[in-house]
Amino acid sequence: MKGTFPIRQFEKVDTPFYYYDTNLLKATLKAIQEEEAKHPGFAEHYAVKANANPRILKIICEAGLGADCVSGGEIKRCIETGFSPSKIVFAGVGKSDREINYALDHNIFCFNVESVPELEVINALAAQKGKTAKVAFRINPDIDAHTHANITTGLAENKFGIAMRDMEPAIIEASKLKNVHFVGLHFHIGSQILDMSNFKALCERINDLQRQLEAHHIQVQNINVGGGLGVDYCHPNQTPIPDFKNYFNTYAQYLELRPGQKLHFELGRSVVAQMGSLIAKVLYVKQGVAKQFAIIDAGMTDLIRPALYDAYHKIENLSSDLPEEKYDVVGPICESSDVFAKDFQLNKCSRGDLIAIRSAGAYGEVMASQYNCRPLPKGYLKEDF
Numbered sequence: 104m105k106g107t108f109p110i111r112q113f114e115k116v117d118t119p120f121y122y123y124d125t126n127l128l129k130a131t132l133k134a135i136q137e138e139e140a141k142h143p144g145f146a147e148h149y150a151v152k153a154n155a156n157p158r159i160l161k162i163i164c165e166a167g168l169g170a171d172c173v174s175g176g177e178i179k180r181c182i183e184t185g186f187s188p189s190k191i192v193f194a195g196v197g198k199s200d201r202e203i204n205y206a207l208d209h210n211i212f213c214f215n216v217e218s219v220p221e222l223e224v225i226n227a228l229a230a231q232k233g234k235t236a237k238v239a240f241r242i243n244p245d246i247d248a249h250t251h252a253n254i255t256t257g258l259a260e261n262k263f264g265i266a267m268r269d270m271e272p273a274i275i276e277a278s279k280l281k282n283v284h285f286v287g288l289h290f291h292i293g294s295q296i297l298d299m300s301n302f303k304a305l306c307e308r309i310n311d312l313q314r315q316l317e318a319h320h321i322q323v324q325n326i327n328v329g330g331g332l333g334v335d336y337c338h339p340n341q342t343p344i345p346d347f348k349n350y351f352n353t354y355a356q357y358l359e360l361r362p363g364q365k366l367h368f369e370l371g372r373s374v375v376a377q378m379g380s381l382i383a384k385v386l387y388v389k390q391g392v393a394k395q396f397a398i399i400d401a402g403m404t405d406l407i408r409p410a411l412y413d414a415y416h417k418i419e420n421l422s423s424d425l426p427e428e429k430y431d432v433v434g435p436i437c438e439s440s441d442v443f444a445k446d447f448q449l450n451k452c453s454r455g456d457l458i459a460i461r462s463a464g465a466y467g468e469v470m471a472s473q474y475n476c477r478p479l480p481k482g483y484l485k486e487d488f
Contacts, residue, residue: 110422115213121463142351145354154465154469164186173195327369343378379464
């Protein structure tokens with residue numbers, strides 16, 4: 104079953120471009136709100152790195168979500184699109200002085216700190232401004248989420264976070280500094296996780312760490328468990344909205360929150376992936392010696408995930424109802440890795456057919472580049488057609 108797209112209107116627009124189904128985005132946000140409402144103390148910060156299109160951010164902001172930012176540029180864009188600084192958290196393993204100062208100037212909610220040297224820099228910069236910065240320590244829980252190596256973040260070998268053994272010394276160090284205030288712990292074990300047992304394992308690890316801290320009379324106001332919930336890339340039409348109910352219930356069941364403690368989430372992919380598609384046009388159908396190629400005008404510059412992660416995206420020929428044939432769907436970039444799919448079954452392709460690469464709302468437009476001097480793809484909302 105193909106998705107529903109305004110194909111005739113698409114024919115009037117230069118390809119490639121991103122198409123965002125804002126009805127689906129709003130339905131997804133509503134599902135998040137409804138599930139979170141069942142669990143007092145749960146709070147969602149949208150992970151801006153998934154999709155930073157200003158018009159998309161505005162819709163997410165209007166739904167009441169906060170923002171999880173990993174750069175000063177993301178903080179700036181969020182403030183410009185209406186997010187309250189009091190609901191912005193700033194993560195990232197390499198925050199520059201300029202970015203830290205910008206966040207301090209706008210009084211964001213919290214810095215998710217990833218090392219003691221970073222803590223010391225934040226303290227020094229805050230002191231120069233006569234401010235106190237709220238900080239949470241990102242702890243590396245050494246949990247294998249069994250996802251792609253390039254998107255696993257919770258192992259001891261990864262660059263992210265503070266080792267569990269260094270947690271208490273870091274908190275003690277923070278207590279000695281006059282211009283930082285310790286307010287919580289932050290975790291994130293990876294992305295595109297569909298097995299809830301991984302989140303259960305994180306809950307159990309956090310429970311142990313909390314007991315360890317409480318034995319030393321250290322109280323934690325906020326627990327931030329990051330994001331990581333995956334989406335159904337194979338069946339975007341059948342599963343347009345991820346299983347937020349099971350996701351939030353897992354934390355409600357297994358995480359032992361203390362009275363008054365707040366639990367923060369940083370979902371990104373699961374909020375925006377399914378509402379976005381990369382729309383391209385078939386340039387040529389080329390018969391090779393052992394392969395048939397559908398050469399389209401979108402490339403890895405427009406959607407890098409297949410080249411970077413070997414990621415799967417469902418592909419649809421919007422212009423054809425002819426019997427399916429097998430194609431390697433490839434782009435025009437001068438790189439052998441510029442391939443969206445190999446041996447993929449598509450309705451018979453002809454020059455000029457419109458192609459939709461689905462589930463591209465996350466890590467699509469935001470990761471686009473101008474390699475080969477190509478223009479960046481435009482992003483259009485459903486309302487634009």
